[in-house]
Structures are given as C-alpha cells and as structure tokens.
Amino acid sequence: MTLHRTAAGARLQGDRSTAVFRVLLDTLARPGMVQALPPGLFPPGVAPALALPLALADLGTSFCIASDDEAEAAAQRDLVALATDARHTIPYDADIVVLGRPDPEAVGGLRSGSDELPEAAAKLAVQVEDLGSGATVVLDGPGVAAPFAVTVGAPAEFMLALCDRNERPPAGIDTWIVDRRGRVLGLPRTTRITVLDGTGTEVS
Amino acid sequence: MGYVAARGGTEAIAAAEELVRRHRLHAAAPWLELEQLTERLRYLTDRVMGEGGLWAPELAARAIRQAEGDVIEAAHLLRAHRSTLPRLCRLRAVDADGLDPLRRIVPAFREVPGPQLLGRTLDYTGRLLDLADEDRARDDAAGAAGARVEPTEFETTLAGEATDRAAEERSARFPQRLLDVLRDHDLVVERRRPDDPEPVDISSFAVRPGIGRSGVLSVMARAETGALVNLWYRNILGPDNHLHEVTLGEVRHGELPVLVTHPHTGGDVRLGVVRATEVEAIEDLNGAEEDRTRFDVGYGLVAGHNERKAIAMANLDIAVHRHGADGALEQSVLMTTDGLDASGFLEHLKLPHYVTFRSMIERKQAMRTDRARQQRTGRHNRGANENGAQR
Known part of the structure; x- marks a missing residue:
C-alpha cells in the first residue's frame, strides 16, 4: 500500500512532467550548466535521478535501475513500473537507465546506438551526492560557448568511462548527473570532456 | 551540406518572439474562439490533426490559433505536444x-x-465565391433548419x-x-497475409x-x-x-x-x-x-x-x-x-550560415588565386619555351 501511495505521488502528469522534460532538455542543450528540478516533485525518499524515467517513460519504454543496494533498487523498479507502466529489463536492453551511483563498469554495459541508429542509445541518469564534489572536467563542444571547468559529482574513473562510450558521435550516451538536492547537469554525447586530476592536469 | 550552430543574437530572438506573442494576443480583431475553428474550419482542424498525428480537436484549434493559421506550423506544434504525452494504455485494434x-x-x-x-x-457546389449578405444568409439558413420536418417513416x-x-x-x-x-x-x-504482424x-x-x-x-x-x-x-x-x-x-x-x-x-x-x-x-x-x-x-x-x-x-x-x-x-x-x-x-535555411558561406567565399577566392597563379606560370613557361625556340 505504501508503494502504491508513493507511486501515485511520484507519477508525473501534465505540467509537472513537462517541467521536468524542460529541465532535461535545457541541461542537454547547455552542457555543464546546472539546473534544479522543480521543487516538491516527489514524495520524500524518491531519488531525484528517478525523474528521468518518471518523466519520460511510459508503457512503450524499457528501463533499468542498477544500484549496489539491491533492496533499494528493487523498490525503485517497482515504483517506476507502477507509476509509468514501463517495462524493467537488463541494462543493455533498456531505453532509460538509472545508476544508483556513478559506477564506471556499468557504463560499459549500456546501449550506445550506432552511426545508423543513434536514437537506439540509452539515456542515462546517474545519482550522485553533490554536484559540487567529484572530478573536475573541462567541457567543450556544441552548446558550450567557451570551454569551462566544472565539478560533476562523479569520480574521474566514471567520467573516463563515459568519454570512452562517447568517443564516436552520433553513437553515444546522453547523460544527466543528478545530486540529492535535485540539481541536474547534462552531458550530451557530443560534449568533449577533459578530465582533470587534483593538480589540474589532464587525466587520460 | 553545411551547418553552423547559431550563437549570439539572443536579445533579437527574444524580441522577435515577443513581437509574435504580442500581435497574436492583441490583434485589432475579435478573439478567435476554439469552437469557431473546430466547427467552422473543420477541414483545417482535421488536416492539422492528421498531419500532427494526434486526434485532439481543441488542441488542434489551439495550435492553429497559436500558429496564426500556418498549417504546417500548427501540425508541428501538435506533433511536438504529442511527443510529450505518455502512452497510458493500448487501444484495441478496430476493424x-x-x-x-x-x-x-x-x-x-x-x-x-x-x-x-x-x-x-x-x-457538387459551384465554385462561386458567395458574396451574399452574410447576416441575411445566416438568418435564412436558421429559418430553413427550423422548418425542416424529419422523416418519420x-x-x-x-x-x-x-x-x-x-x-x-x-x-x-x-x-x-x-x-x-x-x-x-x-x-x-x-x-492479404495469413499472419497478423x-x-x-x-x-x-x-x-x-x-x-x-x-x-x-x-x-x-x-x-x-x-x-x-x-x-x-x-x-x-x-x-x-x-x-x-x-x-x-x-x-x-x-x-x-x-x-x-x-x-x-x-x-x-x-x-x-x-x-x-x-x-x-x-x-x-x-x-x-x-x-x-x-x-x-x-x-x-x-x-x-x-x-x-x-x-x-x-x-x-x-x-x-x-x-x-x-x-x-x-x-x-x-x-x-x-x-x-x-x-x-527548408526553414533552417533562414538560420545564420555565416561560417559556411564565408568558407564558400574563401574557397572561391582561393580557386581564383590559384588559377591566376597558374595563368602567370603558364605565361612564364610559354615565354620561356618561346625564348628557347628562338635560341
């Protein structure tokens, strides 16, 4: 019953769904610019990264939620499935993937599309603690007026794994990093990411 | 095919959007109600729904009004809106x-x-523009509708x-x-095929x-x-x-x-x-x-x-x-x-293509420079050959 109540609260309809969609769109259009999800979007306890499947998934969509905490992941799967009617599947088959933490190995197992079918790539949301921490990266490419440095809340290993998957656009994985306060940073597959170490030197 | 991302001009773009919005909302004519569009311009709303891929007469009317009668723009608005809607259930296939x-x-x-x-x-209507007095024509039509006796057979x-x-x-x-x-x-x-894919x-x-x-x-x-x-x-x-x-x-x-x-x-x-x-x-x-x-x-x-x-x-x-x-x-x-x-x-052609066009100009100038150099070299070589022949 609690799950049903939470799912009902997490179901995004009408304007709320559109508002989340707008944030996701804007953050992809302006890579690295942090935007906040609309306040009071979900009941307490719902991870903000779930905004991606809750706003975009429906019964024609497949999704995957992966987390070290299997009990938490299972609860989140049930929640998203109940709220959206989307189908849960393995990472490689999923249209939408949510990672409970920035796990570099998990990125390797996602669909990234191809030159002919770039739209077949997964959309990825990664839950982090705080966008103000983690690796510092320099972003450049479409949507970036001039290269700039930003912290992304995820470790360098994760960012390097993402760089590997986005080496050859148009194939690649569009990614949103979401922190616990509901702040979102978008990294489309076309963004060139340079990962820096603590001294400001490029990590390769 | 050359493309260049448009940068800058944000204020001009915002002003253009505002101009559209202001004139749409404050035109010197009575406001166009949705019902007028759905009931009086039914072919138009039907067409926008068909091309937009969404059956929603009122939303189609809104799109037509927002697009100021531009049919493809209205269909675009409707299809874009449709893409944001979740699929709630599967319909039964209807024969x-x-x-x-x-x-x-x-x-x-x-x-x-x-x-x-x-x-x-x-x-079967004659393609004649009806220039009759519209008020009188509406009164006549209303009278005729009231007098009609439905068959009771x-x-x-x-x-x-x-x-x-x-x-x-x-x-x-x-x-x-x-x-x-x-x-x-x-x-x-x-x-007909035996399976039903x-x-x-x-x-x-x-x-x-x-x-x-x-x-x-x-x-x-x-x-x-x-x-x-x-x-x-x-x-x-x-x-x-x-x-x-x-x-x-x-x-x-x-x-x-x-x-x-x-x-x-x-x-x-x-x-x-x-x-x-x-x-x-x-x-x-x-x-x-x-x-x-x-x-x-x-x-x-x-x-x-x-x-x-x-x-x-x-x-x-x-x-x-x-x-x-x-x-x-x-x-x-x-x-x-x-x-x-x-x-x-087609519409994207109106976006700035400054860099691509600049590169086209530069290519032409480079070709011209190259050609001029070849001509000069050719003349020089010809001159050298002619001199050689004289010797």
Whole structure:
C-alpha cells in the first residue's frame, strides 16, 4: 500500500512532467550548466535521478535501475513500473537507465546506438551526492560557448568511462548527473570532456 | 551540406518572439474562439490533426490559433505536444468495417451493397465565391433548419417488420464493401497475409526504406496533404509514371470507435470516437508479370475528413507495391512527404550560415588565386619555351 501511495505521488502528469522534460532538455542543450528540478516533485525518499524515467517513460519504454543496494533498487523498479507502466529489463536492453551511483563498469554495459541508429542509445541518469564534489572536467563542444571547468559529482574513473562510450558521435550516451538536492547537469554525447586530476592536469 | 550552430543574437530572438506573442494576443480583431475553428474550419482542424498525428480537436484549434493559421506550423506544434504525452494504455485494434459512415460513395459501381450516401461534401457546389449578405444568409439558413420536418417513416414500423428493418438499417449503416463483392467474383489478387504482424509505430521508430507496408501507410496517413497529392499527380502525369489512372472503390468518411479492454472484465470499453476518411482504389493490373485477369486494390486511411489525401494515399499504396518495396517511389513516399521534415529543412535555411558561406567565399577566392597563379606560370613557361625556340 505504501508503494502504491508513493507511486501515485511520484507519477508525473501534465505540467509537472513537462517541467521536468524542460529541465532535461535545457541541461542537454547547455552542457555543464546546472539546473534544479522543480521543487516538491516527489514524495520524500524518491531519488531525484528517478525523474528521468518518471518523466519520460511510459508503457512503450524499457528501463533499468542498477544500484549496489539491491533492496533499494528493487523498490525503485517497482515504483517506476507502477507509476509509468514501463517495462524493467537488463541494462543493455533498456531505453532509460538509472545508476544508483556513478559506477564506471556499468557504463560499459549500456546501449550506445550506432552511426545508423543513434536514437537506439540509452539515456542515462546517474545519482550522485553533490554536484559540487567529484572530478573536475573541462567541457567543450556544441552548446558550450567557451570551454569551462566544472565539478560533476562523479569520480574521474566514471567520467573516463563515459568519454570512452562517447568517443564516436552520433553513437553515444546522453547523460544527466543528478545530486540529492535535485540539481541536474547534462552531458550530451557530443560534449568533449577533459578530465582533470587534483593538480589540474589532464587525466587520460 | 553545411551547418553552423547559431550563437549570439539572443536579445533579437527574444524580441522577435515577443513581437509574435504580442500581435497574436492583441490583434485589432475579435478573439478567435476554439469552437469557431473546430466547427467552422473543420477541414483545417482535421488536416492539422492528421498531419500532427494526434486526434485532439481543441488542441488542434489551439495550435492553429497559436500558429496564426500556418498549417504546417500548427501540425508541428501538435506533433511536438504529442511527443510529450505518455502512452497510458493500448487501444484495441478496430476493424474499419465498423466505421459509422457520415458519407460513403462508390464511384466504380452503381449497384453496390448499401447506399451511396453523399453526405456533407463540397463536390457538387459551384465554385462561386458567395458574396451574399452574410447576416441575411445566416438568418435564412436558421429559418430553413427550423422548418425542416424529419422523416418519420422509420418510427412507424410494424412490430413484425422490426427485425428486418433493424437488419436493413445496420446494412445501410455498415454496408458491405465493393472489394468484398469483387472478391466474391474472384476478381482481386490476394494480398492479404495469413499472419497478423504488429504494425510499425512510426512515432517511436525512425522511418527508413524497407520499413514494410504498415510503415509506408502510416507515413502517408501523417504526410503533408499537398506533398502527397503532388507526389500522386507527378506519378500520374509527370516523368515518374509509376501510376495509372485508377478507379475508386470506396470513399468513406465516418466515425470509428476508440476501444480499450477493461482490465478486470476483459470486455470492450468505448472511450469515444474519432472521425476518419477511408478509400479503396482499384487498379487494372497490366504488367507482364502480373495477373491480368484480376484487379489489385490500394488502401488509404487518414484522420478526419480529408478525401484528397486519402485518395492519393490509396493510389500511392498500390503504386509502391507494384513498383517494388525498395524502389524510388517508396523512398519518395517515406523520405519526402512529411510536412515537418520538409519544412524544417527548408526553414533552417533562414538560420545564420555565416561560417559556411564565408568558407564558400574563401574557397572561391582561393580557386581564383590559384588559377591566376597558374595563368602567370603558364605565361612564364610559354615565354620561356618561346625564348628557347628562338635560341
């Protein structure tokens, strides 16, 4: 019953769904610019990264939620499935993937599309603690007026794994990093990411 | 093909948007109500719904109003809105035989099962601009409507005739198709397939040649009306010559039920109706490899009342089949008839192309410089040769 109540609260309809969609769109259009999800979007306890499947998934969509905490992941799967009617599947088959933490190995197992079918790539949301921490990266490419440095809340290993998957656009994985306060940073597959170490030197 | 991302000019863009919004909301004319659009400009709203791929008369009217009457822009708004809507449930597939006709004609045959029901059509109106006093014309029309006496013939049916009458009425409302009559006489090639594959959903999957008949039909159902009519006409009279003149079997406009399966009882639940236009086009097969003793039939089904588009669609359906699934005609249908695709590509030409054009100028200047150098070198070489010859 609690799950049903939470799912009902997490179901995004009408304007709320559109508002989340707008944030996701804007953050992809302006890579690295942090935007906040609309306040009071979900009941307490719902991870903000779930905004991606809750706003975009429906019964024609497949999704995957992966987390070290299997009990938490299972609860989140049930929640998203109940709220959206989307189908849960393995990472490689999923249209939408949510990672409970920035796990570099998990990125390797996602669909990234191809030159002919770039739209077949997964959309990825990664839950982090705080966008103000983690690796510092320099972003450049479409949507970036001039290269700039930003912290992304995820470790360098994760960012390097993402760089590997986005080496050859148009194939690649569009990614949103979401922190616990509901702040979102978008990294489309076309963004060139340079990962820096603590001294400001490029990590390769 | 050169593209350059547009940067800068944000203030000018915002000002242009504001100019559009202000003049749309504060024009020196009465506000256009949605009902005026849905009830008085029904062909327009139907067309926008068909090309937008969403049955929503009020939203279509809003889109037309927001786009200030630009049909493709309105269809774009509607299709973009549709893409943000979640799919809530799967509808039951509905047999088009269940279309409740508001209009039905069979141009191919006089004596057909069921009636020839002209209904509300512009086909027989003289193309004369009506310059009558509009107030008086509306008063006359209202008076005529009030004076009309509806026939009471069906209300006085004797009890014993009731069943026959009901069957007749049903037959009149859901008449057998001419295609079925032709099939009864074994005059149509068999194109039905024994399996029932899931149709391609073009709102979820990119359209590419080889997509199959359901995909081609879906693309045409959502195509821009003018583009489809033009493609049909080009193939009838133009250089492509993929089509012969065909005869129309059925032209229907009517209401189709929207059904879902009740999650608990398993029974059908009717959510409402959508209007659609359906056409079957009969073609005389005359190819060397074809069965010349039979006809073939093409199919068209579009949202709303849009006979022009449905007829073009049915004709092109059969032409695509006759001229090969991977041929040029299928490619034309799939890749060039979508209004949003075509106008989007065309409209983007108005965006700044400063860098690409600059590079084109530089290429030309470089070629000119190179040519001038070659000419100079050529003259020099020729001069050297001539001098050598003199020596």
